[in-house]
Amino acid sequence: MANEYTQRLAALLGAVKEKRPLVHHITNYVTVNDCANIALALGASPVMADDIGEAAEMTGAAQALVLNIGTLNARTVEAMLASGRRANEKGIPIVLDPVGAGATALRNRTAEKLLEQLKISVVRGNLSEIKFLRGLGGETRGVDAADQDGLPARVALARELAQMLHSVVTITGPTDVASDGEKVLRVDNGCALLSGVTGTGCMSTTLVAGLCGAAQPEDTLLCAAGGVALMGLAGELSLEREDGRELGHFHMGIIDAIGRMDEKTLLERVKIDEA
Amino acid sequence: MANEYTQRLAALLGAVKEKRPLVHHITNYVTVNDCANIALALGASPVMADDIGEAAEMTGAAQALVLNIGTLNARTVEAMLASGRRANEKGIPIVLDPVGAGATALRNRTAEKLLEQLKISVVRGNLSEIKFLRGLGGETRGVDAADQDGLPARVALARELAQMLHSVVTITGPTDVASDGEKVLRVDNGCALLSGVTGTGCMSTTLVAGLCGAAQPEDTLLCAAGGVALMGLAGELSLEREDGRELGHFHMGIIDAIGRMDEKTLLERVKIDEA
Amino acid sequence: MANEYTQRLAALLGAVKEKRPLVHHITNYVTVNDCANIALALGASPVMADDIGEAAEMTGAAQALVLNIGTLNARTVEAMLASGRRANEKGIPIVLDPVGAGATALRNRTAEKLLEQLKISVVRGNLSEIKFLRGLGGETRGVDAADQDGLPARVALARELAQMLHSVVTITGPTDVASDGEKVLRVDNGCALLSGVTGTGCMSTTLVAGLCGAAQPEDTLLCAAGGVALMGLAGELSLEREDGRELGHFHMGIIDAIGRMDEKTLLERVKIDEA
Numbered sequence: 001m002a003n004e005y006t007q008r009l010a011a012l013l014g015a016v017k018e019k020r021p022l023v024h025h026i027t028n029y030v031t032v033n034d035c036a037n038i039a040l041a042l043g044a045s046p047v048m049a050d051d052i053g054e055a056a057e058m059t060g061a062a063q064a065l066v067l068n069i070g071t072l073n074a075r076t077v078e079a080m081l082a083s084g085r086r087a088n089e090k091g092i093p094i095v096l097d098p099v100g101a102g103a104t105a106l107r108n109r110t111a112e113k114l115l116e117q118l119k120i121s122v123v124r125g126n127l128s129e130i131k132f133l134r135g136l137g138g139e140t141r142g143v144d145a146a147d148q149d150g151l152p153a154r155v156a157l158a159r160e161l162a163q164m165l166h167s168v169v170t171i172t173g174p175t176d177v178a179s180d181g182e183k184v185l186r187v188d189n190g191c192a193l194l195s196g197v198t199g200t201g202c203m204s205t206t207l208v209a210g211l212c213g214a215a216q217p218e219d220t221l222l223c224a225a226g227g228v229a230l231m232g233l234a235g236e237l238s239l240e241r242e243d244g245r246e247l248g249h250f251h252m253g254i255i256d257a258i259g260r261m262d263e264k265t266l267l268e269r270v271k272i273d274e275a
Numbered sequence: 276m277a278n279e280y281t282q283r284l285a286a287l288l289g290a291v292k293e294k295r296p297l298v299h300h301i302t303n304y305v306t307v308n309d310c311a312n313i314a315l316a317l318g319a320s321p322v323m324a325d326d327i328g329e330a331a332e333m334t335g336a337a338q339a340l341v342l343n344i345g346t347l348n349a350r351t352v353e354a355m356l357a358s359g360r361r362a363n364e365k366g367i368p369i370v371l372d373p374v375g376a377g378a379t380a381l382r383n384r385t386a387e388k389l390l391e392q393l394k395i396s397v398v399r400g401n402l403s404e405i406k407f408l409r410g411l412g413g414e415t416r417g418v419d420a421a422d423q424d425g426l427p428a429r430v431a432l433a434r435e436l437a438q439m440l441h442s443v444v445t446i447t448g449p450t451d452v453a454s455d456g457e458k459v460l461r462v463d464n465g466c467a468l469l470s471g472v473t474g475t476g477c478m479s480t481t482l483v484a485g486l487c488g489a490a491q492p493e494d495t496l497l498c499a500a501g502g503v504a505l506m507g508l509a510g511e512l513s514l515e516r517e518d519g520r521e522l523g524h525f526h527m528g529i530i531d532a533i534g535r536m537d538e539k540t541l542l543e544r545v546k547i548d549e550a
Numbered sequence: 551m552a553n554e555y556t557q558r559l560a561a562l563l564g565a566v567k568e569k570r571p572l573v574h575h576i577t578n579y580v581t582v583n584d585c586a587n588i589a590l591a592l593g594a595s596p597v598m599a600d601d602i603g604e605a606a607e608m609t610g611a612a613q614a615l616v617l618n619i620g621t622l623n624a625r626t627v628e629a630m631l632a633s634g635r636r637a638n639e640k641g642i643p644i645v646l647d648p649v650g651a652g653a654t655a656l657r658n659r660t661a662e663k664l665l666e667q668l669k670i671s672v673v674r675g676n677l678s679e680i681k682f683l684r685g686l687g688g689e690t691r692g693v694d695a696a697d698q699d700g701l702p703a704r705v706a707l708a709r710e711l712a713q714m715l716h717s718v719v720t721i722t723g724p725t726d727v728a729s730d731g732e733k734v735l736r737v738d739n740g741c742a743l744l745s746g747v748t749g750t751g752c753m754s755t756t757l758v759a760g761l762c763g764a765a766q767p768e769d770t771l772l773c774a775a776g777g778v779a780l781m782g783l784a785g786e787l788s789l790e791r792e793d794g795r796e797l798g799h800f801h802m803g804i805i806d807a808i809g810r811m812d813e814k815t816l817l818e819r820v821k822i823d824e825a
């Protein structure tokens with residue numbers, strides 16, 4: 001269903017392959033190998049460096065920064081802040097994956113600190129993580145409303161948090177939504193098996209960052225929707241393979257699918273539209 | 276060979292899929308991705324958090340705790356102790372994987388400390404690790420006896436250490452044995468190729484913890500045997516696939532096999548019986 | 551193209567499978583699982599331990615040590631130095647992978663410190679990393695010359711750095727070169743897709759260390775060329791499989807290929823010769 005959005009996404013994918021943006025990750029050790037491989041498969045170049053003694057300097061060479069708090073610790077949180085400040089000074093996009101926000105006080109304080117001290121371009125999380133971040137604002141109505149998990153509630157939640165944070169907010173789920181505070185895009189790609197493999201969320205975040213690293217700031221909303229759309233489509237394509245329903249093969253097929261993603265497949269299969 | 280044990284194990288597998296227990300891991304960074312994926316494939320929900328600032332709090336939300344000392348460091352050992360105390364307060368099972376116990380003084384002291392300060396539900400290790408832990412008791416006879424590696428010696432070793440620790444002890448090897456200090460179960464699943472892939476021991480530990488997280492305390496011995504039986508059977512099933520003898524494909528096929536494990540296959544193929 | 555070098559390499563591969571050398575890694579958390587699996591596939595035995603409280607002791611039990619600075623931090627750099635000193639005392643080979651040398655001051659200082667304080671048997675890096683290390687010597691001519699990236703320039707660079715460091719130096723690229731400061735070997739195995747998977751460089755380093763761990767010191771140059779030749783050939787063999795052009799399957803096929811590498815394939819396909 002080629003439309004304005006998928007056509008622009010196809011152009012962005014081409015830009016990634018041409019520019020090979022360096023995406024600096026400070027991320028968890030559970031899914032870091034998959035994040036590096038999905039970045040390469042997209043056409044970007046991944047680098048991971050989390051020591052306070054070099055993190056900001058590495059960010060200085062990058063075109064995008066991923067901050068993922070999946071296995072945060074006292075040492076890496078400081079590196080995230082230092083790298084984030086450098087990214088802001090340099091004007092490169094930061095994509096935040098607030099893994100497990102809401103689960104512990106440390107994650108909550110860290111997410112809050114990152115959002116307060118840094119200008120984040122995109123926040124990508126699942127519903128409970130994004131609800132938690134919305135609650136940080138002190139109003140719980142939007143969060144409660146979203147408890148229904150219906151699409152209208154999620155559209156409202158993404159838009160509200162985006163306005164609150166002055167960032168693009170993406171909520172992944174059966175239908176993904178992304179908002180810059182005004183416009184809201186919906187993504188109807190994906191399959192249930194994606195939740196059977198660890199790291200599909202983290203990999204989505206890397207894809208968003210890879211796209212952002214080759215795009216202009218005005219394309220941020222499209223990158224935020226496009227990264228999760230590519231992950232959803234990769235899941236669909238992997239599932240269609242002979243061994244696609246087997247979790248180990250399905251996992252590997254996701255990397256395969258991003259690696260061979262072409263304009264034709266993207267235009268035919270990516271489903272992004274206004275919500 | 277369906278018997279009382281395999282029938283109860285099939286029921287436990289069903290309970291995991293229904294309850295989706297959260298299994299908190301403080302584990303090594305070598306095999307952590309496989310542990311997360313095998314937990315998901317079993318039907319459990321994995322989480323990894325190792326900072327002292329949140330580890331115990333995360334354990335407070337979990338149904339089981341894995342402590343794996345494969346790449347321990349000063350920081351994570353403290354988190355293991357804090358999480359372990361919380362698990363004991365809350366009454367959820369702890370499964371200890373004493374990776375490399377016997378190899379360095381730090382591993383030895385750490386294993387000793389964890390066993391002294393915490394009530395551990397299951398210890399799962401290979402023969403040399405379990406022999407080392409048995410030696411901690413100050414008597415070396417049992418350890419020497421087990422040097423023959425014969426099944427009777429390993430049965431005696433598991434029983435003795437279980438009595439000493441008041442825990443269930445599982446020794447993995449060509450025939451796995453598990454004992455609660457009285458009863459001893461043997462498991463005759465597995466294949467030699469499992470030792471050609473890193474992390475098959477760690478994944479077994481995760482499977483034991485996943486089962487424990489959905490079971491009653493009186494089922495602990497069965498969980499301890501059942502987790503290693505499922506891993507052994509997954510190896511057999513992976514080996515039977517077309518590419519099963521190839522190490523990379525075999526590795527992935529293990530995840531596949533746990534993901535599609537059903538009651539029929541389990542009842543037909545799992546071999547657990549009294550030793 | 552069996553020749554003196556490939557015949558000796560085949561003998562070394564047999565020695566690894568017979569001796570199963572323990573290869574201690576202090577390495578990055580991005581590709582560590584692949585390094586462990588490729589070591590097992592080769593026939594070696596991997597162990598990872600990076601806490602200062604045990605790292606040197608673990609090295610004391612090993613036959614080779616890998617130092618890889620891919621995700622170095624203040625804590626692990628100290629462990630690298632302590633392990634390296636123990637390796638030197640014990641007379642076992644150290645293989646250094648200076649990942650990202652040149653990218654940050656911390657990496658540069660660390661690489662310099664490791665090279666100054668330790669006797670390194672083999673340094674394996676890509677062209678930009680090796681150029682950076684050559685520059686540490688204070689002369690930039692060789693580096694500039696190598697900017698052309700032609701084979702003669704890389705041969706000269708490897709020989710010069712090897713003389714400067716009194717180590718064997720391997721530069722990986724379209725044609726790999728390895729030199730002990732006098733002789734230079736070239737390796738013409740490999741395929742472009744190897745750069746589409748993270749960790750193929752790290753895995754090459756592990757293969758070099760695995761070979762060194764079963765070899766005599768006078769075979770170091772051959773091990774340095776042989777490890778990268780085996781990785782290159784594994785890439786070729788993986789690419790020839792049905793799904794070989796798919797990045798996820800290609801990745802797994804590399805492990806497959808090392809696992810089933812036999813003397814016949816090695817003698818027919820490995821291309822090592824004097825440069």
